[in-house]
Amino acid sequence: MKKLLLILLAVYFIPANSYSQSGFKDKISFSHPLKFGAENNYSPVKKMSGSDSLKVVAILVQFQEDNTGLTSGNGRFDLSNKYFNPSTGRDTVIDAPPYDSAYFSDHLKFLKNYFEKSSRGRLNISYDLYGNVITLPKKMEEYSPRDGEPLSKLGGLFNDAWARADSFINFSTYDPNNTVFFLFHAGVGRDVELKSILGFDPTPFDIPSVYLGLKNLKEFFGQTYNGYQTLEGFFIQNTAILPSTELRELDLISGNVLLELGINGLMCASVGSYLGLPDLFNTSTGKTAIGRFGLMDGQSIFSFNGIFPPEPSAWEKYYLGWVEPIVISSGELNAVIKTSSTGTFNDSTMYKVMINSSEYYLIENRNRDALRQGQTVYTRNRNFNDSNKYLKDEEGFIYFDISKISGNITDVTTLDWSLPGLINDTADFRGGILIWHIDESIIESKFASNTINNDINKKGVDLEEAKGAQTIGVTFSTPFGEVTGDGDLNDYWYNGNHFVPATVYKNQFTPNSIPSTLSNSLANTNIFITDFDSIKAVMTFKIRIGGSIKPVTGFPKPVGFDSNAHAINFNFSSSSVNNEDIFVNNGSGIFGFNSLGTGIGNPLTGIVDLSGGKYIPFGFTQNNLRYIGGLNNNSIIFIDNNLLKTTSVWNDGNASAPSFGINNEILVGKNTGVISSYNVSGTSTRLDSVPYSINQFTLESSLAYKSTGGSNKYILAGNVSSTNATDLIVIDTLNNIYVNGNRLRINYQIGKILSSPVLADINKDGLQEIIFNGSGKIYAMNYAGVLIDNYPVELNSKVTSGISVADVNSDNIFDLIFVTEDGNLYVRGNDGVIVSGFPVQVGLNTISTPSIANFNDSLGISVISGDGYLYAFKTSFAYNSSKVLWKNYLNNALHLNNNFVSSGSLPVISEKLPKDKVYN
Numbered sequence: 001m002k003k004l005l006l007i008l009l010a011v012y013f014i015p016a017n018s019y020s021q022s023g024f025k026d027k028i029s030f031s032h033p034l035k036f037g038a039e040n041n042y043s044p045v046k047k048m049s050g051s052d053s054l055k056v057v058a059i060l061v062q063f064q065e066d067n068t069g070l071t072s073g074n075g076r077f078d079l080s081n082k083y084f085n086p087s088t089g090r091d092t093v094i095d096a097p098p099y100d101s102a103y104f105s106d107h108l109k110f111l112k113n114y115f116e117k118s119s120r121g122r123l124n125i126s127y128d129l130y131g132n133v134i135t136l137p138k139k140m141e142e143y144s145p146r147d148g149e150p151l152s153k154l155g156g157l158f159n160d161a162w163a164r165a166d167s168f169i170n171f172s173t174y175d176p177n178n179t180v181f182f183l184f185h186a187g188v189g190r191d192v193e194l195k196s197i198l199g200f201d202p203t204p205f206d207i208p209s210v211y212l213g214l215k216n217l218k219e220f221f222g223q224t225y226n227g228y229q230t231l232e233g234f235f236i237q238n239t240a241i242l243p244s245t246e247l248r249e250l251d252l253i254s255g256n257v258l259l260e261l262g263i264n265g266l267m268c269a270s271v272g273s274y275l276g277l278p279d280l281f282n283t284s285t286g287k288t289a290i291g292r293f294g295l296m297d298g299q300s301i302f303s304f305n306g307i308f309p310p311e312p313s314a315w316e317k318y319y320l321g322w323v324e325p326i327v328i329s330s331g332e333l334n335a336v337i338k339t340s341s342t343g344t345f346n347d348s349t350m351y352k353v354m355i356n357s358s359e360y361y362l363i364e365n366r367n368r369d370a371l372r373q374g375q376t377v378y379t380r381n382r383n384f385n386d387s388n389k390y391l392k393d394e395e396g397f398i399y400f401d402i403s404k405i406s407g408n409i410t411d412v413t414t415l416d417w418s419l420p421g422l423i424n425d426t427a428d429f430r431g432g433i434l435i436w437h438i439d440e441s442i443i444e445s446k447f448a449s450n451t452i453n454n455d456i457n458k459k460g461v462d463l464e465e466a467k468g469a470q471t472i473g474v475t476f477s478t479p480f481g482e483v484t485g486d487g488d489l490n491d492y493w494y495n496g497n498h499f500v501p502a503t504v505y506k507n508q509f510t511p512n513s514i515p516s517t518l519s520n521s522l523a524n525t526n527i528f529i530t531d532f533d534s535i536k537a538v539m540t541f542k543i544r545i546g547g548s549i550k551p552v553t554g555f556p557k558p559v560g561f562d563s564n565a566h567a568i569n570f571n572f573s574s575s576s577v578n579n580e581d582i583f584v585n586n587g588s589g590i591f592g593f594n595s596l597g598t599g600i601g602n603p604l605t606g607i608v609d610l611s612g613g614k615y616i617p618f619g620f621t622q623n624n625l626r627y628i629g630g631l632n633n634n635s636i637i638f639i640d641n642n643l644l645k646t647t648s649v650w651n652d653g654n655a656s657a658p659s660f661g662i663n664n665e666i667l668v669g670k671n672t673g674v675i676s677s678y679n680v681s682g683t684s685t686r687l688d689s690v691p692y693s694i695n696q697f698t699l700e701s702s703l704a705y706k707s708t709g710g711s712n713k714y715i716l717a718g719n720v721s722s723t724n725a726t727d728l729i730v731i732d733t734l735n736n737i738y739v740n741g742n743r744l745r746i747n748y749q750i751g752k753i754l755s756s757p758v759l760a761d762i763n764k765d766g767l768q769e770i771i772f773n774g775s776g777k778i779y780a781m782n783y784a785g786v787l788i789d790n791y792p793v794e795l796n797s798k799v800t801s802g803i804s805v806a807d808v809n810s811d812n813i814f815d816l817i818f819v820t821e822d823g824n825l826y827v828r829g830n831d832g833v834i835v836s837g838f839p840v841q842v843g844l845n846t847i848s849t850p851s852i853a854n855f856n857d858s859l860g861i862s863v864i865s866g867d868g869y870l871y872a873f874k875t876s877f878a879y880n881s882s883k884v885l886w887k888n889y890l891n892n893a894l895h896l897n898n899n900f901v902s903s904g905s906l907p908v909i910s911e912k913l914p915k916d917k918v919y920n
Contacts, residue, residue, distance in 0.1 A: 030298025031193040032208050033283040034273050035450050036151055039213040042447035043276065046321030054115075054271070055174060056108060056127035058182035059165045060101070061157075063140040070205040072188035072248055075140045077133065090381040091406050094307055095262050099244040101131035104184055106380050106408035110264045110308070111271065113411045118295075118311040120343060122322050125271075134164045140187060141205035151210070154241060155220030157183070158212060162228045162236050171234035180274040181239045182267075189243035191266065192259070192302075193286055198250065209266055211240045211273035240270035246306060260402065262306035264409060269301050269309070277316055278447055280461055282454045282473060289453035290463055291472045291487025292399070292420050293366070293434060299486040303418040305402045307409045308377075310418040311341065314350055314362040314436050315461045325352035325362060330551040330597075333543045337433065339367040341416035342537070353543060355525045356823060356841045357556050357869040358440040361464075361517070363529070363541075366492070367431040368414065368421045370537035375417040381407025392424045421489045432492025432535045435509060437462040439520050441844055441867075458520055465491040468504040468514045493532045494539070507532050511547075521797065521822035523841040526550065548837040548876040552860065554597025556842075556869035557606055562587025562613075564658075565864045566802075566889035569853035570619030572626045572641055573600055578879075580854045582862045583628055584870050585613035590630050590639075591870065595855040601643060609645065612637040615658040619893035622664045627680060629666065631655040636668060638680045648678045652686075660697035660705065661894035669694025669707055696756070698897040701726050717898040718759035718768040720783040726900075727783065729770060731757065737770070737785065744785035751775025755802035755849065759899040760885035762805060762814040762830045763788050766902045771816070773799050778816060780830075790832045797822040801863070802849030807883035808859060808875065809835050814885060817861060819846040825863065825871070837875075843867030851888035854879040 063075035083096040097103075112125040136143070136157070143157040161183050190206035214237040218225050227235035246261035272295050273279075280296040281289045288299040294313030295301075303309050317323045323340075328351060337349050351363040369375065374391035386407065390397045396404030399418065422429045443460035446452040452460035456473050463472060471485030490498045498505040504514055508530040511517050517527040526546045533539040545551055559565075565587060569580040573594060581600060583592045589610040592600030599606030612630030619628045626641040633654040638646040653672030660667040665677040665685075671693040677685045692710035700706045700717040706728060708715035714731040720739060721727050730738040735753045737744045757772035762780060769788060771780045776798025780791040793799070793816070801819035808815045813829045820826065823846065824839035843865030853860035853872075859879040862872040890897040 030281060030286045030301060031191055032210070032286070033279050033450055034209070034211050034269055034296070035213075035279060036210060036216060039211070039215045040278050040447045040450050041215070041276070042444050045319050046276075051122050051124055053124045053126070053178060054274075055179045056111065056125060056182055056271075057169075057174060057179055058104060058108065058127060058129045058184060059134060059161060059169075060104065060131065060184050061134045061136060061161045062186035063136050063143070064138060066139045066141065068141065068205065070203055071140045071144075072203045072206050073186060075186060077186045077244060084382070090384060093247065093258065093260055093406055094305070094402065095245050095247055095408060096406070097245075099186070101129060102380075103244075103408060105129055106410050107263060107267060109410045110408075111267050114264070114268050114308075114415065115271065117343060117415055118317075119320075119322050123275075123320075130165065130169060132165075132168055134161060136160050136164070140185075140207060144190070144205045144207050146204065147201075151216070152220050154207075154210065154212065155217065157185075157207070157241065158217070158220075158239050159228060162230075162239075166228075166230045169230075170232065171230040171236070172232040174234065176235060176237065180271060181236055182270075183239050183241050184244055185241065186244055188248050189246055189263075189266070191243075191246065192248075192261070194250070198252075202251070203248075207241065207243070209240075209242055209270070211238070211270050213238050213274075238274060240267075240274065242267060242270060260305055261302055262409065265301035265303065265306040265309040269296055272296050272312070272316070275320055277312075277319065278443075278450050278452055280313075280316075280453050282456070283450050284454050287473050287475070287484055288486045289456070289459060289473050290461060291485075291491070292418060293463055293487055293491075294461075300418070304399050307402060307405065308412045308415055308418055311366075311415045313461070313463075314340075314364040314434065315438050318350070318352075318362060323350050325350040327352045327354065328543055328545065329354040329555060330545050330553045332545075335363075335541050335543055337363065337365045337539055337541070339365040339370045339431075339537045339539075341365075341367045341419075341431065342370045342414060351543070353527055353529070353545070354551075354556070355519050355527070356843050356865070356871070357558070357867045358444075358843065359519055359823075359841065360438055361527070361529075362436040362438055364434050364436075365432070365537075365539050366416055366419055366434055367535070367537060368417045368419050369423060369430050370414075373413070376413045377405060377409060378411040379405065379407035379409050393422055394424065420487045420491065428535075429489040429492075430535050432466075432494035433532055433539060433541065434492060435464040435466075435529070437464055437520075442520070463487065463491065464509065464515050466493045466505060466509075467491060467498050467500050469500075470515060492535070493529075493541075494535045495532050496534055519823070519841040521820075521824050521839075521841065523824040523839040524549075524837055525841055526837065546874075549840055550874050552595060552597055552855070552872035552874050554593075555872040556865070557591070557593060557597075557599075557872075558868060559584055559591045559606070559864060559870045560586035560588075561864065561866060561868040563847065564615050565613075566616040566848045567851040567862045567864050567870065568617055568619060568888050568893050569851050569860070569862065570626075570628065570893045571854075572619060572628050576856070578854055578857045580860075582851070582853065582870065582872060583608070583617040583619065584862075584864050585615060585617055585630055586864075586868075587613055589613040590617050590628065592628065593870070593872070595853070595860065595872075595874070597872075608643075609637060609639060611635070612639075614655060616889055616895065618659050618661050618666060618895060620661055620664060622680065629659075631659055631668060636666060636678050638666075640680075646680050646682060648682055648684055650676065650684070652676075656709075657694045657696050657707075658890060658895050660699075660896070662699065662705070662896070667697060667705065669697065669709070673709070675707060696897065697895065698728075700728060700898070714753070714756050715897070716757060716759055717900075719900050719902065720759065720768045720770060723766045723902060729757065729759070731772075735774075739783050744781075746781075746785040748787070750779055751777075754800070755847070756890065756897070758803050758805060758886040758891070760805040760814065761902045762816070762885070764814075764902075768899055768902070771803055771805070773801070773803060773818070776800070776821070778803065778818065790830065793828065793832075795820055795826075797824065800866075801846050802889055803886070804850045804852050804861075804888060805884075805886040806852050806859070807880070809877045810880065810883065814883075817850045817852065819850065819863060819865070821845055823865065825850065825861070825873075827861075840873060842871040843869055849889035852884050854881070 653670030845866030
């Protein structure tokens with residue numbers, strides 16, 4: 001009988017001397033997900049300090065005999081000698097019958113060895129195999145869901161099998177928290193897409209190999225179901241349904257051929273499912289998404305025809321808690337990385353290069369034969385325990401052709417020999433550095449549906465293919481038919497030939513390379529990974545984060561998130577007047593960090609105080625002391641730069657608006673309408689009481705503040721109608737805009753005004769423009785409501801944040817600073833030009849206002865993002881206070897919320913406490 005060779009044609013030319021291949025043109029893919037329904041349950045990356053253990057409990061199940069021809073076999077375990085060669089005393093193929101206890105024990109032994117090797121001893125598997133063959137009351141077809149049918153028939157298989165196993169297994173000795181159950185059944189798995197080869201599925205009643213968890217079982221048996229309850233009261237809450245074999249004979253035009261596939265890869269992936277890994281292939285089409293570079297992909301499951309899959313990818317190991325990568329978020333590094341493909345280096349490294357808190361690159365060094373000792377394959381073949389060593393890829397021992405291997409594979413020396421590559425007399429492509437683009441926001445949002453890599457243009461776990469063209473999972477038409485790329489030897493990063501033009505592969509991964517380090521939202525990450533070493537067990541390369549814009553060392557910082565969270569930059573702890581610190585609230589507490597990334601208060605967490613964080617912090621200087629502070633519902637705190645704290649409390653209402661400061665007095669507006677002032681001495685003064693909850697303050701002039709509330713949500717003051725005017729702008733809850741009490745009659749739609757407006761003379765006409773975010777667009781209008789040139793600003797992604805204004809790059813054009821919903825931090829000139837180096841990436845769904853900082857005379861930008869992290873960037877541009885028109889939310893550290901600056905002049909603020917005035 002002929003054997004079917006699995007060949008995946010490359011989409012570009014490999015040198016003629018690399019290898020000569022012949023055989024059947026591969027169109028094979030995994031035909032279904034390993035996990036179904038909502039079984040996936042996303043959890044943060046696991047942390048494992050030591051080793052863990054896992055018990056596998058396996059039973060053997062067969063069916064009532066049938067002869068329909070629509071299943072592989074007759075429903076019973078094949079105990080024949082159909083592939084046995086009497087002259088050698090051995091079987092001639094892998095995974096040959098008889099399918100008895102010894103056969104399944106061999107495969108479980110491989111499973112144990114696989115995870116011991118790939119986890120570096122962090123996961124130790126033991127197994128109990130019960131050899132009593134269970135004969136179920138139904139035929140296989142009665143347990144097999146048809147294409148498009150719900151999987152409830154598998155629930156019947158689950159229930160019938162364990163009900164019969166319950167009669168001879170004592171389950172009381174098993175721990176439900178670390179036991180996975182295997183159901184090995186007679187027959188072949190319905191796991192390979194054969195329609196593309198034959199035009200139809202010859203055995204549609206075979207059973208698909210899937211992992212069933214408790215959520216799946218609840219789908220079958222109801223939400224109150226808690227698993228199969230045994231006689232001892234133990235609940236079986238999971239089961240991996242696995243076939244006895246993946247060998248199948250196909251009747252082709254050329255005659256009968258044997259499709260020779262093993263079950264080792266399928267078993268390993270099933271345990272991966274139990275451990276919490278999602279499928280990493282396209283679960284809708286079955287197409288590969290990470291190629292043969294990890295575990296949870298069909299191409300990896302059947303790599304080397306399924307006899308030994310490669311080790312899990314960098315993300316899979318990271319997610320399981322097996323490795324702790326070195327995190328790089330800023331600066332430069334000459335990196336050294338040891339291969340993770342061999343147990344020789346217990347300290348093998350992985351690098352995590354941050355884009356933002358949830359998007360990053362994982363870098364690993366993978367090598368098929370790092371020690372240049374070849375690959376030894378250990379098998380049991382009947383009465384023989386064999387070991388065969390291969391020093392190179394050769395006919396009969398290459399990833400699509402294993403005709404030299406026979407018997408049951410129990411172990412190999414190097415799992416990663418299964419990776420893409422080519423080692424022979426004329427080629428030495430053993431591997432290199434792999435760079436994985438990880439986006440946890442995609443992973444988290446698509447984890448439950450098990451579709452994290454279904455969008456080929458925006459995967460959650462994506463390999464950056466070094467050769468330029470990103471072909472994994474892409475189907476091409478060729479003279480031989482359609483071919484889908486699954487990764488190859490040129491997808492590693494190394495100093496050497498990639499068989500593409502030098503204009504494509506430049507041995508660097510940068511914002512301008514192919515592929516590039518741009519974020520998934522196409523923001524400039526300013527990440528440069530360059531100078532990759534030649535292929536070896538220990539490789540070097542360089543990492544640099546930052547060009548004209550660099551993340552501040554140690555950022556982003558986790559601070560939590562609240563809808564009222566904003567940052568200010570204030571010179572609190574530094575003796576230099578040219579170096580500001582960052583302070584931010586998170587709804588409860590106040591955090592602070594200096595421009596070197598060190599926390600103020602707590603050097604690690606940055607917690608200044610666990611209270612005072614209901615609204616944006618305030619800052620001011622008095623008697624050579626610098627103060628930072630904030631509001632709680634019923635109190636205000638002042639903390640000086642010696643970290644001494646003063647608290648004042650009240651009982652006449654809850655704080656309902658950001659604080660407002662002048663002359664070292666902090667005004668607090670309350671939901672009862674009361675307005676009071678407080679100072680560091682503990683003195684308070686009741687200034688006014690109005691019949692509505694206070695929403696916001698502004699300083700109208702040196703003599704008067706204004707407040708608003710009730711049906712009005714925003715108020716601010718500036719000279720919008722004439723150079724010397726004092727104008728009051730109010731926006732109500734219906735998004736009507738009033739200037740000096742007169743409603744603007746505008747002839748265009750602005751929608752909902754999403755953030756507090758700003759005033760800035762961005763077109764240098766001597767008058768402030770009114771600038772705001774309206775339903776995701778940026779509007780800039782004059783006092784009459786007429787839009788100025790280049791507005792509104794509408795980008796591909798909606799603007800979600802507030803706005804700050806400065807001439808960032810000193811080109812005499814004022815720039816607006818804001819964030820879009822996809823996490824891109826923009827600096828956009830009033831002329832419509834994006835400042836070079838922007839956008840940069842922060843977290844998704846950022847609604848707070850960016851804050852402009854002086855970091856040692858360099859302009860910096862900080863913002864608290866929707867992911868609960870504080871981001872800070874330092875630019876190469878000089879900080880010039882005269883070119884900062886609106887510094888942060890409500891303009892400055894005292895939240896004066898006004899602007900009378902034009903033609904470079906600065907406001908003069910009276911030291912006299914203003915008279916109380918209100919605007920209704």
